[in-house]
Structure formats: structure tokens, C-alpha cells
Amino acid sequence: MKFRWISKSSDVAAATMVVARVFCQGQTVDQAIDETLSNGKHCRFPDRMPARERARFRLMVEERLNKTKERRQMNDQENRAYHASA
Secondary structure, eight states: OOOOEEEEEEEHHHHHHHHHHHHHHHHHHHHHHHHHHSSSEEEEEEOOOOOHHHHHHHHHHHHHHHHHHHHHHHHHHHHHEEEHHH
């Protein structure tokens, strides 16, 4: 048996879950990836994930983490500006 995603969008859903685990539970990226993939909802045989696929998936997660951090910073700045003017 070899590693496979359950559907075409499973990798995107899993990446979103990893980002949530990092921000909400304070896990490292690797811990969050391992826990997310091991639940069996997004892929089959996660322990057999090829190194190249894991690197691609980790890059996807890192991009989502960076976007989320940027959005949070922008929201914080907007909130500060709003409260300073009120």
C-alpha cells in the first residue's frame, strides 16, 4: 500500500488544519503535520508519504502560515487605529 490523498482537495484541507493546530494549540509545524495526517481523514498510509510530497506539503503549510500571520498583523494594526481614533 502506498500513500495517497483521499480527494483532490484533501491536501488543502489538511494544510488548513495544520495551520489551526499551530496557532490554536501551539504545536510545531512538524507535530501538527504528523497529528493531522495520522487521523486518517485526509490521506491513507501517512507513514509512507514520500519525502518529496512531504516537502511540497510543508511548503504549502508554510505559505498558509505566513499569509495568516500577515492577516493577523494587518487586523491588529486596523484595530489599534480604530481604537485610537475613537
